[in-house]
Amino acid sequence: MNFTQINQRFLALQQQYPKLASWSIKLDRARRRAGACYVQRKMISISAHHIELNSEATIIDTLLHEVAHALAYEHDRITGHGPLWRKWVKRLGGQPEVTGRFKVPDAPWMLVHLEGEELRPIAPRHRRNRSIKHFMMRGRPDTRGQLFYVDQVEFKRWHHGELSLTDVTLIQ
Ligand SMILES: [Zn+2]
Structure with missing residues (x-):
């Protein structure tokens, strides 16, 4: 429609x-x-x-x-x-239910921690925060500057070994 x-x-x-x-x-x-x-x-x-x-x-x-x-x-x-x-x-003629009526899209981004050659997923995100450069994992000041957003499709391909790390676009 x-x-x-x-x-x-x-x-x-x-x-x-x-x-x-x-x-x-x-x-x-x-x-x-x-x-x-x-x-x-x-x-x-x-x-x-x-x-x-x-x-x-x-x-x-x-x-x-x-x-x-x-x-x-x-x-x-x-x-x-x-x-x-x-x-x-x-x-x-509608349904009086308020929730659970429809599908929503997957979040387009995965927030990841780049640790050496590994991308460790933290959580899916619906939008990018522009201050990500300054963020760190809770209680892990050493991770400041190591958090990035990766397109979910690229992340899945990297996760399945179809993309090497150098082919993944890391966004801060
Ligand atoms: Zn409403």
Whole structure:
């Protein structure tokens, strides 16, 4: 399902619910959440990653989830996932569950400790911290300056012996 199709569904909802007339919809690049509803700006935002990774039914459910926020706010100035929001979700034909409804992308980076010729994985990261040069592992001041980000794909290839260390891009 692409954004044009989502926008068409949104336009149909605007016709059905006139209080949505002044609302708009856009795409964003969020990785951990599927959509967002900004009541002050009267804007619904859907994650492009969410659209790439999920089925049409799940994407429509995300749209209905956010539209229910918009309607609960327009009618009763209500935010959050309480009974009035649930009432709107059900009326729109959506699922009133809040979590576990959709897939999120893998974190694009692996934070690693470069120790000699070894890359020791510390944790996946969704974004890079620009101060990484100054970071160290907890209680290990000797590791300051030895922490890097590696693209997850490169890290996996290095881990499987398909890339040598000199072919891995270490980012600080
Ligand atoms: Zn919500």
